[in-house]
Amino acid sequence: MTVVQGIYYALGALALFVFLSFMVLVLTWVERKALARIQMRMGPMRVGFHGTLQPLADAMKLVLKEDILPSWADRRVYWLAPLAVFIPSLLLWAVIPVGRDLVLANLELGLFYIVAISVLTVMGLLMAGWGSANKYAMLGGLRAAGQLVSYEIPFIMAILAVAMLVQSLNLETIVDGQRNFAYILVQPLGLFIFLTAGLAELGRTPFDIHHAESELVGGPFIEYSGAHWAVFFLAEYINTFTIGALTVLLFLGGWRWPAMPFDGFAHSTLSVIWFLAKTYAVILFIFWIRGTYPRLRIDQLMAFGWKLLVPLSFVNIVITGIVLFYGWPLWTLTLISLVLLGATFYAISRHQGTRLERMTVTVHSFRGTRSEPPVVQPQPEAALED
Amino acid sequence: MQVQQQARTADTIDLMINMGPQHPSTHGVFRVVIWVDGERIVKAEPHIGYLHRGSEKLCEGELYSQVITLFDRLDYVANLNCELAFCLAVEKLMALEVPDRASYIRVILCELNRIASHMLFYGVYGLDVGAMTPILYGFRERERIQGLFESVTGARMMHNFIRVGGVKEDLRDDFEPRMAVLLEELKQGIEECDDLLSQNEMFLARTKGIGTIGPTEAIDFGVTGPSLRASGVLEDVRISEPYSIYERFDFGVPVGTYGDCWDRYYVRVEEMRQSLKIIEQAMAQMEPGPVAANVRRIARPPKGEVYVRTESPRGDFGVFLVSDGSDKPYRLKVRAPSFANLQALQYLLRDAYVADAVVILGSIDIILGEVDR
Numbered sequence: 001m002t003v004v005q006g007i008y009y010a011l012g013a014l015a016l017f018v019f020l021s022f023m024v025l026v027l028t029w030v031e032r033k034a035l036a037r038i039q040m041r042m043g044p045m046r047v048g049f050h051g052t053l054q055p056l057a058d059a060m061k062l063v064l065k066e067d068i069l070p071s072w073a074d075r076r077v078y079w080l081a082p083l084a085v086f087i088p089s090l091l092l093w094a095v096i097p098v099g100r101d102l103v104l105a106n107l108e109l110g111l112f113y114i115v116a117i118s119v120l121t122v123m124g125l126l127m128a129g130w131g132s133a134n135k136y137a138m139l140g141g142l143r144a145a146g147q148l149v150s151y152e153i154p155f156i157m158a159i160l161a162v163a164m165l166v167q168s169l170n171l172e173t174i175v176d177g178q179r180n181f182a183y184i185l186v187q188p189l190g191l192f193i194f195l196t197a198g199l200a201e202l203g204r205t206p207f208d209i210h211h212a213e214s215e216l217v218g219g220p221f222i223e224y225s226g227a228h229w230a231v232f233f234l235a236e237y238i239n240t241f242t243i244g245a246l247t248v249l250l251f252l253g254g255w256r257w258p259a260m261p262f263d264g265f266a267h268s269t270l271s272v273i274w275f276l277a278k279t280y281a282v283i284l285f286i287f288w289i290r291g292t293y294p295r296l297r298i299d300q301l302m303a304f305g306w307k308l309l310v311p312l313s314f315v316n317i318v319i320t321g322i323v324l325f326y327g328w329p330l331w332t333l334t335l336i337s338l339v340l341l342g343a344t345f346y347a348i349s350r351h352q353g354t355r356l357e358r359m360t361v362t363v364h365s366f367r368g369t370r371s372e373p374p375v376v377q378p379q380p381e382a383a384l385e386d
Numbered sequence: 387m388q389v390q391q392q393a394r395t396a397d398t399i400d401l402m403i404n405m406g407p408q409h410p411s412t413h414g415v416f417r418v419v420i421w422v423d424g425e426r427i428v429k430a431e432p433h434i435g436y437l438h439r440g441s442e443k444l445c446e447g448e449l450y451s452q453v454i455t456l457f458d459r460l461d462y463v464a465n466l467n468c469e470l471a472f473c474l475a476v477e478k479l480m481a482l483e484v485p486d487r488a489s490y491i492r493v494i495l496c497e498l499n500r501i502a503s504h505m506l507f508y509g510v511y512g513l514d515v516g517a518m519t520p521i522l523y524g525f526r527e528r529e530r531i532q533g534l535f536e537s538v539t540g541a542r543m544m545h546n547f548i549r550v551g552g553v554k555e556d557l558r559d560d561f562e563p564r565m566a567v568l569l570e571e572l573k574q575g576i577e578e579c580d581d582l583l584s585q586n587e588m589f590l591a592r593t594k595g596i597g598t599i600g601p602t603e604a605i606d607f608g609v610t611g612p613s614l615r616a617s618g619v620l621e622d623v624r625i626s627e628p629y630s631i632y633e634r635f636d637f638g639v640p641v642g643t644y645g646d647c648w649d650r651y652y653v654r655v656e657e658m659r660q661s662l663k664i665i666e667q668a669m670a671q672m673e674p675g676p677v678a679a680n681v682r683r684i685a686r687p688p689k690g691e692v693y694v695r696t697e698s699p700r701g702d703f704g705v706f707l708v709s710d711g712s713d714k715p716y717r718l719k720v721r722a723p724s725f726a727n728l729q730a731l732q733y734l735l736r737d738a739y740v741a742d743a744v745v746i747l748g749s750i751d752i753i754l755g756e757v758d759r
């Protein structure tokens with residue numbers, strides 16, 4: 001590697017870091033505003049126009065805040081954990097293109113690299129949980145480990161099905177493969193698996209059990225404050241952005257614009273904007289879920305992952321393989337995928353929720369049964385038989 | 387204390403986790419020490435007393451009219467229901483006849499307060515299961531009710547409005563139109579809240595069949611109110627021992643089947659609808675008239691003792707009052723429903739997951755001001 005190349009990569013990495021930091025700032029603002037909309041609130045309104053500068057104010061607060069080291073903490077592990085979470089999240093973006101040729105390293109094995117690096121996050125979470133010397137943090141770290149490892153499989157399998165369609169692991173090739181139609185049309189089931197597993201990888205509602213504010217009060221990050229917490233926060237939002245971007249690249253046609261009227265510089269600028277718009281649409285969907293759903297319990301989460309998502313992702317691979325092997329037209333894959341997706345939703349509504357009947361509360365009326373003095377003795381056994 | 391040893395292959399110890407008193411999901415300053423084996427709770431030990439203010443003893447040093455302010459601070463989510471219980475006790479001791487209009491005002495305000503209290507439960511319960519939106523919908527309704535309270539009593543929380551022999555003052559002229567608007571809003575709001583959470587697939591998964599308690603166990607633990615009715619026991623003080631003027635209203639009592647968290651949750655949602663029914667009837671029946679009996683400013687009930695039961699939003703709220711004929715209570719004992727309901731916690735938490743602990747604790751809807759007194 002020559003010096004020029006080194007400088008090129010260093011500048012690229014710096015630009016990427018600045019770009020991602022800016023995206024995180026925007027993302028936090030969008031999330032707060034979107035959630036506020038769902039919850040009939042205004043969201044941040046004070047700092048800047050409609051609170052647009054709020055993320056900066058928050059960042060400043062976090063950086064200026066005192067960093068606290070718990071006295072029992074395992075110092076090295078405790079201080080290294082934020083980096084162990086943050087660096088992989090940044091590394092992922094080395095191969096994710098935001099437009100044609102707008103990528104730091106156009107790897108042929110791009111998807112493989114993404115899968116390999118994204119697994120590393122779990123180590124950082126475990127380190128944070130262990131290093132904090134806090135029981136809540138440790139439980140959170142262990143939960144995170146269990147959750148991330150089990151959802152890794154459907155996540156990878158969903159990616160693999162797309163790679164099979166294109167016969168390539170290069171992200172640009174995958175986007176080019178969608179020049180006629182986005183893969184959401186071919187693999188709706190794959191998109192469902194990918195997004196669900198992606199949500200679990202992110203630890204976002206309804207899979208935010210390692211944060212679990214109501215019981216674990218923040219999980220592995222419970223003891224962190226100030227800048228170190230900010231690093232976790234940054235990593236988390238970069239990961240959210242990554243999942244959004246990957247969804248767009250793999251299933252929604254990337255930066256491809258149907259019948260783009262321009263070419264040259266205007267074309268690349270517009271395609272980046274188009275790509276970002278799609279990404280934000282996916283992320284808004286994630287925020288929407290966050291504003292709507294409760295959290296699953298750890299055993300339900302595991303059951304959902306291993307009993308439903310993992311088999312389903314294998315089935316997805318198999319049907320993709322069959323269709324490709326026999327050279328059937330791709331719309332057959334769409335059809336099978338849709339049928340399976342419907343069956344999945346049916347199965348979820350039947351078995352994931354509850355086996356008990358839905359309405360178990362009856363209203364007993366006393367109209368006309370009142371006598372003087374109106375005394376109704378409690379009759380537990382009789383009432384139960386109702 | 388000896389932790390129950392279970393047969394295990396590996397040599398492990400249970401992890402002791404201290405939940406509270408600074409834990410955000412313990413609904414105040416409540417502490418529960420849980421021993422967990424992985425994610426399973428092996429044993430749970432509730433600790434209370436962090437909010438003990440000696441209210442009952444304090445009451446012995448105050449005039450009867452001043453005790454009402456202390457009762458406001460027992461169940462600080464349903465203040466008016468507490469005030470009512472105390473005033474009913476004193477009135478029963480003095481054999482006072484309360485004017486009709488005063489009783490109607492009391493019932494309307496108390497039922498509104500019940501809705502406000504259940505709305506708080508609804509929102510906080512949403513947070514407990516991890517949904518962050520319900521609390522804002524719950525608080526929207528609560529805010530509307532408190533706005534009305536503010537115009538009627540002059541305060542949003544510590545009203546000191548229900549007095550011995552009646553209420554502090556008559557309703558304002560704008561009460562009826564405001565009430566009509568509020569009723570419409572609440573009707574809509576309750577349905578909205580119901581739609582938002584009750585039949586959500588994940589909410590069902592988190593609450594159905596969790597923390598079950600049968601009718602006999604519930605009665606044995608002294609559980610009352612919505613938590614008891616969720617277990618399938620048809621017991622409501624407003625029906626079984628009507629106080630004030632509750633015998634004049636037609637309303638239903640929601641009763642659950644399994645006594646699980648979902649039943650406890652939904653009984654409360656349904657109760658809000660029934661409370662609206664009571665308020666509508668009371669508004670229709672209410673007639674102008676005096677709002678306070680002719681009582682001396684400093685009440686001196688005759689020597690004797692009395693016990694009054696009322697149905698507070700949390701259950702059977704009882705007041706035992708001993709008078710020695712002076713202007714201050716000789717002894718006062720409050721039978722707080724939250725305190726009794728809390729006793730079932732250890733039983734409910736058996737074999738639960740850590741995440742369920744919060745859901746179960748939320749479902750019995752305790753108010754620490756009442757538990758610790």
